[in-house]
Structures are given as C-alpha cells and as structure tokens.
Amino acid sequence: MTMPDDQTLRRILDTTRVIAMVGVSPNPVRPSHYVGRYMQLKGYRVIPVNPGHAGATLFGETVCASLADCPAEVDMVDIFRRSEAVPPIVDAALSDLPNLRTVWMQIGVQHPEAAAKARARGVQVVENLCPKMQYQRLCGELRMGGINTGIITSRL
Numbered sequence: 001m002t003m004p005d006d007q008t009l010r011r012i013l014d015t016t017r018v019i020a021m022v023g024v025s026p027n028p029v030r031p032s033h034y035v036g037r038y039m040q041l042k043g044y045r046v047i048p049v050n051p052g053h054a055g056a057t058l059f060g061e062t063v064c065a066s067l068a069d070c071p072a073e074v075d076m077v078d079i080f081r082r083s084e085a086v087p088p089i090v091d092a093a094l095s096d097l098p099n100l101r102t103v104w105m106q107i108g109v110q111h112p113e114a115a116a117k118a119r120a121r122g123v124q125v126v127e128n129l130c131p132k133m134q135y136q137r138l139c140g141e142l143r144m145g146g147i148n149t150g151i152i153t154s155r156l
Contacts, residue, residue, distance in 0.1 A: 006138060017075055018071065020077045021046055022050075023050060023085075024080060026058050037059060039135070045073075047064060047074060051066065067096045074097045076100075078106065083111050086114045090114040090115075094121055094123070105126065105129075108128065
C-alpha cells in the first residue's frame with residue numbers, strides 16, 4: 001500500500017464535490033456519522049449509502065440502498081466497511097458511478113487487489129486514512145488533541 005503525499009490528498013479534497021459514504025450510520029455517536037456530518041459542513045454533498053436504512057433521511061439526503069441508487073455526480077466513494085467487503089463495493093463504484101474519481105477507504109480498511117483494480121481504471125485510491133482527519137490536518141484544524149473540539153481548558 002502506497003500512501004498518497006499531501007499534495008495528492010489536498011488535490012483530492014479540493015476537487016471532490018459529492019461523496020457517497022458506504023456504511024454510514026444514522027447513529028450520531030458512530031464515526032461514520034460524524035465524519036459524514038463534518039464533510040457536509042465543509043461543503044461536500046454527502047450521499048449516505050446503507051441498505052439497512054434505505055429511504056430514511058440523513059444529512060438532508062435520502063439514504064441509498066446501493067451505489068447504483070446514487071446520483072451520477074458522485075465523484076468519491078468513502079468506504080466505512082470491513083476490508084473483506086471492499087471488492088464488491090469497488091466493483092459497484094466502477095460500474096455504477098460514471099464520474100468516479102476517488103475510492104477512499106477509512107482507517108483500518110484496505111484491499112490491495114480492489115485498489116489495483118480501481119487504479120487500473122484510472123481512479124485514485126486512498127487506503128487506511130480518514131478524509132475528515134486529512135482535511136483537518138491539511139487545513140490546519142487539527143490541534144494537540146488530534147481534533148478541534150472548540151473547548152478551552154487549562155488541563156494538559
């Protein structure tokens with residue numbers, strides 16, 4: 001697995017407009033939920049994808065059952081699923097999303113064969129990183145604790 005450099009990550013984050021978030025949870029304490037909400041607050045359109053919640057509303061968008069149900073404008077797929085679930089997600093993204101430019105696998109998620117397949121089709125791949133954390137890091141929003149909590153404290 002090759003980690004993209006900061007210039008590549010910044011270019012991906014600067015040019016992405018619509019993110020299909022596969023495996024997003026409506027539960028606000030789940031990481032996928034707050035990552036989706038954060039990315040939406042930063043101006044991205046976040047399309048939630050979760051067959052167990054299809055038809056519900058999340059982030060102001062209707063939850064899609066699959067990538068085939070997503071709008072054609074999706075240019076990045078963010079995968080919040082286990083590594084073994086990645087190959088069919090990548091296959092669906094490659095076949096169902098005509099404007100796909102990036103497959104992003106969350107922290108702890110990687111699949112070399114699926115990544116190679118996407119790259120062979122000209123799609124950028126990021127593995128084992130979080131777009132929220134990279135956005136914060138590259139935009140100077142990360143603080144000593146790793147997140148910008150907005151809480152001022154004297155405790156170290």
